[in-house]
Amino acid sequence: MHQMKPELQHYLVEEILDETFKESPKRKKEYTELMQICQNLSIEGTNVKKIVLRLMRMETNRILVRAFVSSLTEEEQLFLRLKYKEQKELVNISIQLHVSVSQLSIWSKRIIEATAQYINYELKPSDIFKRKKIINMLEILAATLQFINSVDPQRQVVDQYWLNSIEHRYNLYRDLLGDIDKVIRNRNVDRKTYVIYLQIKNPFATKAELANECKIDKGTVSRYLINFTKSMEPYLV
Numbered sequence: 001m002h003q004m005k006p007e008l009q010h011y012l013v014e015e016i017l018d019e020t021f022k023e024s025p026k027r028k029k030e031y032t033e034l035m036q037i038c039q040n041l042s043i044e045g046t047n048v049k050k051i052v053l054r055l056m057r058m059e060t061n062r063i064l065v066r067a068f069v070s071s072l073t074e075e076e077q078l079f080l081r082l083k084y085k086e087q088k089e090l091v092n093i094s095i096q097l098h099v100s101v102s103q104l105s106i107w108s109k110r111i112i113e114a115t116a117q118y119i120n121y122e123l124k125p126s127d128i129f130k131r132k133k134i135i136n137m138l139e140i141l142a143a144t145l146q147f148i149n150s151v152d153p154q155r156q157v158v159d160q161y162w163l164n165s166i167e168h169r170y171n172l173y174r175d176l177l178g179d180i181d182k183v184i185r186n187r188n189v190d191r192k193t194y195v196i197y198l199q200i201k202n203p204f205a206t207k208a209e210l211a212n213e214c215k216i217d218k219g220t221v222s223r224y225l226i227n228f229t230k231s232m233e234p235y236l237v
Helices: 006-022 025-038 045-068 076-084 088-099 101-119 129-153 160-185 191-201 207-214 218-234
Strands: none
Touching: 006 045, 006 101, 006 160, 025 076, 025 218, 045 076, 045 101, 045 129, 076 088, 076 207, 129 160, 160 191, 160 218, 191 207, 191 218
């Protein structure tokens, strides 16, 4: 993917988060325009194709953000609603959530950075156990590829580098999901596989909670998860 400057990417993510939670008239208008064009795909002109693809990328960004937000904890989702939908200051959010302003600032920075990665179709090592997130990403990538093929089947307008990146990530994440599902199917084969399965079942479970459920020490749980994560990291390239 083409990488933009951090400040510009930060601004873009903040804008998308704001529009996603506020459901602004601008967003609805753009989405309506996109849908109207999609319903009439007798698109031949190069300029028209460029417009369609641009609208598609803008809407895809919002879909990606909504998918990412759905993968966050309930407390983090509430924080985002208070900040972007209700436009509350961090001081007021701090009082409502009983979380310090400094901690909320850390949350905000982390979420914005993670959202930026998601917009670039990137999954992180910590996402390996989030099956729902992987499936969401695959569905979005598949829909994007299908849309591109319908609008620009001859690849006359689409950014080829961007398209190759999408296809490459789709193939990698599909294989990643295959390995995750293999763990789920074979969860009772041995203790290591069962620990990994439990982390997939509950991505937010702590190592201490997993150790307690499996009746083993936390160090063993940590070793199992670290080794599995390393084995899956080639899918995140």
